[in-house]
Amino acid sequence: MYPPHYGNNPLFPNKKDFQVVLKNHVSGMGVVTYRAFAKGDLICALAGDIITDIRQHSLQIEPGVHLYDIYFSGYFLHSCAPNVELDMKNLRVYATRDITPEQYLLMDYAQTEDVLFKQFPCSCGAENCRGWITGRKELPYADAVLPNGFRLPENNFDEYQSI
Structure with a gap:
């Protein structure tokens, strides 16, 4: 999945096991797996360009x-209940629960x-x-409209709470 200039690490994702596809026009592109992973499994190693801007x-x-990865991990979809965890120091992806094809x-x-x-x-x-999804150190935009049933916590912006 990665171009040759990133090397040929056998832990890199391959087209046999993964594909970047359009999920829908709201979520956009996502990565689908074609193989199973057990909780704790190493899924793959990551590559990309190292940049200083977001x-x-x-x-x-x-x-x-x-890490600017327009080939694989840059297309992981968000979930508040994720099935993968990223080790950004070692550029590895691990399963946080069982994942089926x-x-x-x-x-x-x-x-x-x-x-x-x-x-x-x-x-x-x-x-x-x-x-409402933010980075871990930022507050929601001032004009953020939370979906029905959600409100901002009064004193703690680390997590949102459902009403």
């Missing part, structure tokens, strides 16, 4: 340093991002859905 499809490695790889964007490229209302449908 872009769509970039993932934060550390403050001011981002034809499922999307889902991450919580707040796991890696201090500030998102663009905040958005969440439509993941998880029981613990936060309703």
